[in-house]
Structure formats: structure tokens, C-alpha cells
Amino acid sequence: MRPCVHVFFFVWLMVCSHGSNGQEEEEEYEYYGEVPPDEDNDDRPLEEIKPSSPTMLCPKDCTCTQEGVVDCAGVDLREFPADLPEYTNHLSLQNNQIEEIPPEDLIRLYKVETLNLQNNRLTSRGLRDDLFEQLESLSYLYLANNKLTLAPRFLPSSLISADFAANYITKIYGMTFGHKPNLRSVYLHNNKLTDAGLPDDMFNSSRNVEVLIMSSNFLKYVPRNLPPALNKLHLKNNKLEKIPLGAFSTLSDLRELYLQNNLLTNEGMNNETFGKLNRLEYLDLSSNNLTHIPGGLPRNIVILHLEKNNIRSISKDVLTQIRNLEYLLLHNNKLRAKGIHADAFLGLKKLHTVHMYNNLLEKVPAGLPRRVKTLMLLHNQISSISKSDFATTYFLEDLNLSYNKIMSSTVHRDAFKKLRQLKTLEMSGNSLKSVPYGLPKNLEILKLKENDISSIPQDTLSGLSKLKELYLSNNKLKINSVYTGAWAELSSLQMLDLAGNQLSYVPPDLPESLEYLYLQNNRIVMVTDNAFESTPNIKRIFLRFNLLTPETVKERAFYGLEKLQVLDIESSLALPKVFNKKEAGREKEKEEEEEQEEEEED
Ligand SMILES: *[C@@H]1O[C@H](CO)[C@@H](O)[C@H](O)[C@H]1NC(C)=O
Ligand SMILES: *[C@@H]1O[C@H](CO)[C@@H](O)[C@H](O)[C@H]1NC(C)=O
Ligand SMILES: *[C@@H]1O[C@H](CO)[C@@H](O)[C@H](O)[C@H]1NC(C)=O
Numbered sequence: 058m059r060p061c062v063h064v065f066f067f068v069w070l071m072v073c074s075h076g077s078n079g080q081e082e083e084e085e086y087e088y089y090g091e092v093p094p095d096e097d098n099d100d101r102p103l104e105e106i107k108p109s110s111p112t113m114l115c116p117k118d119c120t121c122t123q124e125g126v127v128d129c130a131g132v133d134l135r136e137f138p139a140d141l142p143e144y145t146n147h148l149s150l151q152n153n154q155i156e157e158i159p160p161e162d163l164i165r166l167y168k169v170e171t172l173n174l175q176n177n178r179l180t181s182r183g184l185r186d187d188l189f190e191q192l193e194s195l196s197y198l199y200l201a202n203n204k205l206t207l208a209p210r211f212l213p214s215s216l217i218s219a220d221f222a223a224n225y226i227t228k229i230y231g232m233t234f235g236h237k238p239n240l241r242s243v244y245l246h247n248n249k250l251t252d253a254g255l256p257d258d259m260f261n262s263s264r265n266v267e268v269l270i271m272s273s274n275f276l277k278y279v280p281r282n283l284p285p286a287l288n289k290l291h292l293k294n295n296k297l298e299k300i301p302l303g304a305f306s307t308l309s310d311l312r313e314l315y316l317q318n319n320l321l322t323n324e325g326m327n328n329e330t331f332g333k334l335n336r337l338e339y340l341d342l343s344s345n346n347l348t349h350i351p352g353g354l355p356r357n358i359v360i361l362h363l364e365k366n367n368i369r370s371i372s373k374d375v376l377t378q379i380r381n382l383e384y385l386l387l388h389n390n391k392l393r394a395k396g397i398h399a400d401a402f403l404g405l406k407k408l409h410t411v412h413m414y415n416n417l418l419e420k421v422p423a424g425l426p427r428r429v430k431t432l433m434l435l436h437n438q439i440s441s442i443s444k445s446d447f448a449t450t451y452f453l454e455d456l457n458l459s460y461n462k463i464m465s466s467t468v469h470r471d472a473f474k475k476l477r478q479l480k481t482l483e484m485s486g487n488s489l490k491s492v493p494y495g496l497p498k499n500l501e502i503l504k505l506k507e508n509d510i511s512s513i514p515q516d517t518l519s520g521l522s523k524l525k526e527l528y529l530s531n532n533k534l535k536i537n538s539v540y541t542g543a544w545a546e547l548s549s550l551q552m553l554d555l556a557g558n559q560l561s562y563v564p565p566d567l568p569e570s571l572e573y574l575y576l577q578n579n580r581i582v583m584v585t586d587n588a589f590e591s592t593p594n595i596k597r598i599f600l601r602f603n604l605l606t607p608e609t610v611k612e613r614a615f616y617g618l619e620k621l622q623v624l625d626i627e628s629s630l631a632l633p634k635v636f637n638k639k640e641a642g643r644e645k646e647k648e649e650e651e652e653q654e655e656e657e658e659d
């Protein structure tokens with residue numbers, strides 16, 4: 058009988074609309090012990106026909122298909138529905154208020170494969186120990202976001218995926234995840250698991266688990282006997298102090314290992330801890346308490362997170378065997394240049410991104426990786442740039458040296474000479490007194506904000522024909538401290554930020570390509586008729602906080618600037634509204650609002 062069950066609803070509808078009286082029909086009704094529908098209902102459209110007895114077909118507020126998909130998600134159920142079709146195989150009950158599951162209501166559903174109970178109010182008391190065990194087809198069990206304190210003691214061996222995240226689970230039993238040959242993924246993050254809450258062999262005879270997520274618990278040790286098929290293991294935000302010997306030694310398929318935000322020290326691991334992880338590509342050890350980079354890291358790591366530790370040095374051969382390394386993240390540590398061995402990066406041909414910001418580097422480390430493209434050295438103590446610092450990093454595209462102690466006198470004139478690929482150079486927040494010489498000709502973005510720059514010496518900007526954005530805000534520039542024709546050379550410049558300087562006029566000879574001009578917070582006393590003569594493409598001009606008065610701003614200056622969208626001038630200045638379209642727009646809205654209010658009062 059059972060195999061026919063799921064075709065029943067379909068057959069019944071057909072029968073109903075055709076008024077046929079076949080043998081099958083009677084059998085089916087008999088099976089369910091139902092009476093045939095009222096004759097009067099016969100000519101209603103199909104979708105309006107509801108079974109006369111609600112106990113069998115589809116519970117109120119739910120939708121059911123003849124294939125056994127029952128959807129009762131987010132319909133404010135307070136109780137587990139008692140009247141689910143027996144042939145249900147995918148049951149969605151997420152986002153309700155269910156607190157318990159009466160065993161007899163669930164066990165009937167012997168075909169259920171997917172059971173989604175996420176985001177309810179289920180407690181461990183509301184689930185009998187063996188509740189799920191008898192569901193012999195159950196493959197996907199979602200119990201995340203409930204109030205469970207204990208994991209279910211028994212789960213069926215058919216299980217493929219279990220999601221118990223975001224509960225209050227303190228205990229897992231041997232048969233919760235043990236003896237599940239099909240089990241592939243287990244999600245246990247955001248619970249209250251301690252080492253004592255795990256069974257001796259959590260995955261006993263469940264060798265095929267590939268994904269194990271146990272982040273945000275209270276584990277002190279990496280669990281023992283991890284399944285050998287794992288490819289993702291997430292243990293971040295725990296209290297891990299130690300990785301027991303051999304904990305990872307069988308995980309030859311592991312690709313992604315999250316250990317960040319724990320209490321790991323170098324004493325809690327050794328040079329063999331990671332040695333067998335031949336396929337590991339992503340290792341995150343950030344936000345721990347390491348003082349040096351662990352030895353024996355496997356060669357296939359592509360992304361290595363070591364930021365936010367106490368790393369003070371990089372010895373000669375902790376990194377060099379990681380031949381596939383592309384991203385090395387070492388920011389927020391205690392690195393000094395002299396603690397980094399000159400051969401520390403030797404042979405790392407794929408390493409293109411290195412973050413060492415927020416360390417104690419007193420100079421650019423020697424022996425930078427040859428192929429580095431992105432180098433973040435901001436927020437260190439670097440006080441000079443020598444000729445050799447970047448002499449071999451030909452592939453550098455993005456160099457950030459902001460917030461160091463670099464002075465104009467200590468930047469070698471040829472320091473950047475070899476950087477033909479450099480597109481972005483940031484040296485904001487240093488002690489530069491003038492724009493450096495020898496800037497690479499392919500630069501597209503140059504940031505020199507917050508220095509003491511009071512001069513742009515002859516030819517320092519010449520040849521920068523690809524420069525699009527130039528930031529010089531918060532310096533000490535005056536009109537005559539910029540060499541004549543400096544701006545005009547920048548034939549691709551779209552953005553010029555000169556806010557917070559000591560300019561008394563709008564700079565002359567701005568390039569035709571300019572679209573954004575920031576001049577707020579200067580000492581500009583006058584905008585002459587021809588101030589923007591050379592910039593017909595300008596879109597936004599910021600002139601707020603200067604010394605302008607209505608008399609000193611010539612309206613004619615803005616004539617013909619057809620692309621101008623924003624003209625930001627001190628609000629006290631009574632400029633014709635058309636020039637400040639945003640302002641004008643706002644005024645109009647206000648007027649309309651007022652009109653409307655008046656109408657409403659009527
Ligand atoms: C693993 O399961 C087998 C078979 O049920 C059992 O005999 C053994 O004691 C279990 N091992 C552990 C460590 O629990
Ligand atoms: C690990 O370190 C020990 C010394 O602490 C050394 O004798 C051993 O050769 C190292 N093993 C590997 C694989 O580097
Ligand atoms: C880090 O380790 C040092 C000893 O190596 C210890 O004094 C310190 O308290 C640890 N910090 C944290 C946050 O555990």
C-alpha cells in the first residue's frame with residue numbers, strides 16, 4: 058500500500074473534477090477512512106478544493122505538494138502539527154514557536170528526509186532521546202537557533218547533514234554523530250561546548266564527515282579523533298590553548314582551518330602540528346598569542362593569517378617552504394625590521410600580498426618577496442626610504458607607507474625608481490615637507506595627506522600623466538609654493554584634494570580632465586571670473602570654510618560649467634541658487650511640503 062500513498066492527492070483531485078468513480082478512488086478513500094467530497098463541490102476550480110477532513114492532508118496555514126513537500130515555515134505555529142501527511146519527505150517548520158515534538162506525531166513521518174526546525178523554541182526536554190532515531194530516511198536535520206542544551210542522544214544512521222548551531226548545547230553523545238557513514242557536515246557553532254562535553258570518539262565510524270564547524274564554543278583543546286575526510290574545520294572563537302600532538306595528523310584532505318581568536322601559544326603546538334596537512338590552502342591563526350611563526354607549515358597554503366598575535370620575528374626558514382603562498386597577513390604584531398631574516402621570503406614566487414601594518418618596523422624590511430604586488434606597511438615607525446628598499450620589487454602595484462615617520466630628507470631620490478608598475482602610493486601621515494622626487498610615472502593614485510608639505514618642488518609632478526587622484530589635504534601649501542604649471546602636467550587628473558591648506562586663491566592652470574576639486578578649509582579670499590576657465594569638465598567644487606564673501610565670488614566663474622553638479626560654498630554666502638543645485642532642490646522640496654501642509658489643514 059505505502060508506495061501509492063504519495064500519488065493519492067493527485068488522483069483524488071482528478072477523480073473529483075472528472076466525477077469518475079473508479080476502483081482506485083474507493084481504495085484510496087478507504088485507506089484514509091475518508092468520505093468522498095460533497096457533490097456540490099464538483100465544479101469549483103481545482104485549487105479551491107480542500108479536503109473535507111483536515112486531519113489527513115495539509116495542515117492549516119501550510120502548503121503541501123503531492124511529492125511530499127510540506128511547508129509550514131513562519132506561520133507562527135506554537136505546536137508541532139499533528140496532522141501532517143504521512144508521505145511527507147521534506148518538512149519545513151522553521152521560524153515558528155514550537156517548543157516540543159510529540160514523538161507519535163513525528164515518528165509517523167517515516168519518509169521524512171529533510172526536517173527543518175530552525176529558529177523555533179525547542180528545548181532538549183521537548184525532544185525525546187530517540188525521537189529522530191526512528192526516522193530511517195532522515196538525511197538533513199536543521200535545529201539551529203533553538204534552545205537545546207543537550208544534543209540529541211541518538212540520530213539515525215542515514216544522516217547526511219546536521220545543523221545545531223546557535224543553541225546552548227553543552228553535551229554531545231557518542232551516538233549523536235557516531236556510526237553515521239553518510240554524515241558529511243556538522244554545524245555546532247555558537248553553543249556552549251567544553252572539552253568535557255564531547256564524547257571520547259565523537260565521530261566513531263563516521264569517517265566521511267567533510268565539514269565540521271565548532272566555532273564560538275568553549276573548547277580548550279582541539280577535539281581528538283577528527284574524521285579523516287574533513288576538508289573544512291572551523292574552531293575559531295574558542296579557548297584553545299593547545300593543539301594536542303597528532304590532532305591534525307590524519308587530515309590529509311583538509312583545505313580550510315580556522316583557529317583564529319583563541320589562546321594559542323607557540324608552546325601549544327610544534328613543528329609537526331600542521332606538517333601532514335598537505336592539501337591545506339587556508340590557515341587562520343590570527344588573534345592568538347603566538348610570538349613567532351610556527352615551523353613546519355605545509356607547502357600548499359595559499360592564504361596565511363597570522364595577524365593580531367605577538368609575533369616578533371620571522372626566521373630564515375619558517376615561510377620559504379610554503380611554495381604556494383599568495384597572501385601573508387602579519388599586521389598587528391610586534392615585528393621589527395631587524396627581526397625579519399633577509400632570506401625569510403626567499404623563493405616565494407607566488408606571494409603577492411603582504412600586510413605588515415601596525416607593527417614596530419623601523420625601516421622597510423630587507424629581502425621583500427620579489428613578486429609582491431600589494432605591500433601594506435602603514436602604521437609603523439619607518440623613518441627613511443633608502444635606494445635599495447624597493448630596488449627589486451618590480452611588480453609592486455600598491456604601496457602603503459602611511460602613518461610612519463618618513464621625512465623628505467630621508468627619502469632617497471631614486472627610492473621608487475624601479476617601481477614601474479606602481480599604481481597607488483600612499484604616504485599620508487608622515488613628516489614630509491615637500492612632495493618627493495622620483496615618483497613612478499605610472500602612478501594613478503597618490504596620497505600625501507596630513508604631512509607638513511609646504512612645497513611642490515620643480516618637476517616633482519612632471520610626467521605623471523596617468524595620475525587620476527591626488528590627495529594633498531591637511532598640509533601647508535600656499536599658492537606660490539607650487540611650481541608654475543604643476544597641475545597642468547597632470548593630464549589625466551580627475552580628483553584633486555587640497556582641502557585644509559593655506560591657499561589664498563583657486564589654483565590656476567588646473568587640468569582640463571579635472572572633475573572633483575576640494576578646496577575647503579583654506580584661506581581663499583576670492584573666486585575670480587576665470588577661476589575655472591581651464592576645467593570645463595568639473596562636476597563638484599568644494600569651497601566651504603574659506604574667506605569668501607558674496608562680493609568676492611564672481612558668478613561668471615561658474616558660467617559654462619555644464620557638468621557642475623555640486624558647488625559647496627559656505628551657507629552664509631548668498632549665491633544664486635542655480636549654482637548650488639542640491640541646495641536649490643532642498644528649498645523646492647521644503648516649499649512643496651509647506652504647501653501640502655496648508656492643504657491638509659484646509
Ligand atoms: C566505537 O564504536 C564501537 C562499536 O560500537 C565501540 O565498540 C567502541 O567502543 C567505540 N569507540 C569509542 C572510543 O567510543
Ligand atoms: C622540529 O624541531 C626539532 C627541534 O625542536 C627538530 O629536531 C626537528 O628536526 C624539527 N622537525 C622538522 C620536521 O622540522
Ligand atoms: C600571551 O602569552 C604570554 C606568555 O607567553 C602571557 O604572559 C600572556 O598573558 C598571554 N596573553 C593572553 C591574552 O593570553
Ligand SMILES: *[C@@H]1O[C@H](CO)[C@@H](O)[C@H](O)[C@H]1NC(C)=O
Nearest residue numbers: 435455457458459460483485
Ligand atoms: C593605506 O593607508 C591609509 C591610512 O590608514 C588607509 O586609509 C588606506 O585605505 C590604505 N590603503 C589601502 C589600499 O589599503
